[in-house]
Amino acid sequence: MSGLFTLGETLGLVAANGIGPLGHAQGFSFGIGGAESNVAIGVARLGGESTWLGRVGPDAAGTLIASRIAAMGVRTLAVTDEAFTGLMVRHRRSGEFTQVDYHRAGSAGSRLAPADLPAAELTGATILHVTGITPALSETARAAVFQAVETARAAGVTVSIDVNYRAKLWSRFDAGPVLRDLVARADIVFASPEEAALFVPADDAPAELAKLGPAEVIVKDGGRGCVALIEGVRLTRPALPVTVVDPVGAGDAFVAGYLADRLAGAPADARLTTAIAAGAFAVTVPGDCEGAPNRAELAALSGADVQR
Template sequence: MKATGAVDAVDVVALGESMVTFLPTRPGRLADVPSFDRAIGGAESNLACALAAAGHAVRWVSRVGADGFGDHLLETVGAYGVDVSYVGRDPGRPTGVYFRTAGDRATDAHEVAYYRAGSAASAMSAATVDLAAVRAGRILHLSGITAALSEGCLGLLRELTASAGGGPPVVSFDVNYRAGLWTGSDGAEVLLELARRADIVFVGEDEAELAWGVTGGPSAVRELLPEPEVLVVKQGAAGATAFVSAAARWGLVAQFPAPLKGRYSRRFLPAPVTPAPTPGTFEPAPAVDVVATVGAGDGFAAGFLSGVLRGLPLRQTLRLGHLFAAAALTTPADLAPPPDRDTTDRLTALDAGAWERLRLGPGWTEADAAEEEERTP
């Protein structure tokens, strides 16, 4: 990790644990699979890699072990063009790993075996990461998974989402509720607290019901979370609904270089303000031939933030999220490179009828790239 000093500003900083993933070479129970292929997985590093592949300047901040798996993570994430120079190496703790089953990942009938307890990333805290590097971005992206790793990690997220201090222009928070990582109702309460302190929040309609007992659709989720300036409620294969507060300035992030000295945010208003209620904007998702669901949420968040950074209109931004998610849904790995910008610009500009007829299957991103090459003289 670099020594503290002058820090280059970037578009996005993503902070969180990444692990080495072992993918079975054939479908079946973990007990029956004879061999595995190595890959990487982690909500924040997935997002970082997708955004870097889409042309944004991105930094990943984390901690990994001083081991071969840590080397592999740094090399793989760095190969996407992500700045990994502020990832700490811990000689006393290992890099986390996990194993999962293969062909049935598109259903709930799957196995995942995590070996992350006591990992290097679980030792993240305000004292073990470079806060200047974390804050030197136009957007800081966090997730609820990090909050569950340790008290130090939770304290770090609370500091980064605090109302005072020199934070980044926008805090993005993906709820990412994982019941198995929490004890009792602790996780639900913590995630609600952190979501209410963020500027952009991503949450699935299903996980809002699981964590907080919210029923009644996206509007009910907004009633529970009126504070975020932008709330995106993901509705599975149906699509997603975005709520933008009346006080928010859509496209603000694209208008200013990083880092800003102040935040154009509710947290700099003289008194707490509850945003005026605004109707949600729903955008359907295209039909997708799903190979595996892992990484789709990370892909959606990456696509949406890419649209925010580019200052795209809200509907196009939602569509970009759907397209990045579709790239992940149509590959078996946790991490999928997004479609190129020419492809996404063409598809997000489709009229409503053509968008609703769109169907994406395995290899669609490569096919579009190949077609583009054939059209190029």
Template sequence: MIDRIVTLGEALAVFRTGPGGPLWQARHVELSTGGAEANVAMAVARRGVPVSWFGRVGADELGRRVVRELRAEGVDVHATVDREHPTGLLVKDIRPGGRTSVGYYRRDSAGSRLEVADVDRIPLDAGALLHLTGITPGLSAGCGAAVARLAERATAAGATLSFDVNHRRKLWSDDSAAPVYRALAARADLLFASVEEVPLLLPGWTGTQADAAARALAGRGHRQVVVTAGARGAYALIDGTGYEVAAVPLDGIVDTVGAGDAFVGGYLAELVAGSPVRQRLRTAAVLGAAACRHPGDWEGVADTAGLEPDGVPADPVSR
């Protein structure tokens, strides 16, 4: 029985503009936090599920901000403070209509300096679900070795391993990333991928439908697969049974960055709670949509008003 979630990755400080104009014209920027695994951890914590985040931050004000924000959201934080390397930074240039340009300043960051020694101290047993993404191994050779080691430890400990491909071409190429993704996916008990990422796991795959992609991945031995397709929803194939969920319709999209992490966090939280697959997917879709209504990476999951099933009031004004 799974009783907690554990994750490892780089949490970042986030500088973001508002949707009114481009970054080079902005007079004000907002400061927040981000990073895929941190986003997932905060979404999980918001659903009342115990979750621990492990990583490295710099001995700087941005590192203090990251740790404070994670803890404020209920995450059990285990942050090594690196006094030689800074906390990584993500800059979001948000444009009207949900279009966002993301820039990274994370080369030689504290988070990119993860080593095998950092992950050997992470406690794992059969009650843990370890969630990893394809982002962290793309940060450095040390990060790649650390993630591989942690995945091996999860298998040996009988922990459940969840892996989200989460490919970032600004970090590494398809050719460099694909073998790493396939190795992690082979160990995973639960696999998440967008339909666009499936060719990285299945060379030669050219399909565009989530259900077909899930069946193709299942054909390679993956027993629990969730394939997302953006506005077309998602499809899960769990032990041979298929489940489909539609995307939650939105009147307007502010920023889609973090929506995938919110989706995964919702699914994992319901999995730990023992919910059936359809409920896992419903919650995942709701949190993914909620993330799109906020310019931050994770803040939107705090407000799902009007998105929960049967939760849209007939009168849009509360009196």
């Protein structure tokens, strides 16, 4: 095995159609959503090899999650658990504000454990990617993330983390030390300025995050683009001007673009160009991962050389 290996919870997604209060929705769609599987799907769509590991329930939502991730070209290691598959309910209250309610406490995905980890596949990966979401789900899920990271590090596998702080899962006080510890063990880190401020001074987030150990630090800042410090070289990229249809999933698409290019051996500036284009494309289509772009679509959007 080679390519990207990631693990975490993917949820069933109930999304209200249209914009307005949930009670006035004219219909709903059902899909899937999870930061780690979003990245795995994004990498696969851009031509990379990717594997996702997670627990799902013995229910229709769990079956859908496993089949849909696999259908997107991702090697899928879905462990069936006796607990239910978690759900999220999302609606756009206005054109500028999206609300998401989670129903995941005690879910199958939250019961991820170190025993679920396939050591041989972890050590054979090129990149292990984790997020700050999974450690917030349960003690066993946190232990699984840290064990995956230590196993990968011992084997010389590159470790990537997206801080991805979720205030609905844990407090800043509880999250800060854990996320700092994870970042200190990573080779690549992605964070927003607000996420970085959980555990480093905010005056120069890329430099402060790099002091913890990662050689590649990428601070993603939405409509303002990104700032990176990669092997000591500072790089910036502005966001692409696009019409926003659905802002959810942009950060995951950005990460997928960067990691797909890294797997392909692209230089740092090209990785950021692809990441910016993938994030921009994601907001022009509805859904968390269904509209993940391929290389030709990114090239059409940005005019950049992203056809590796």
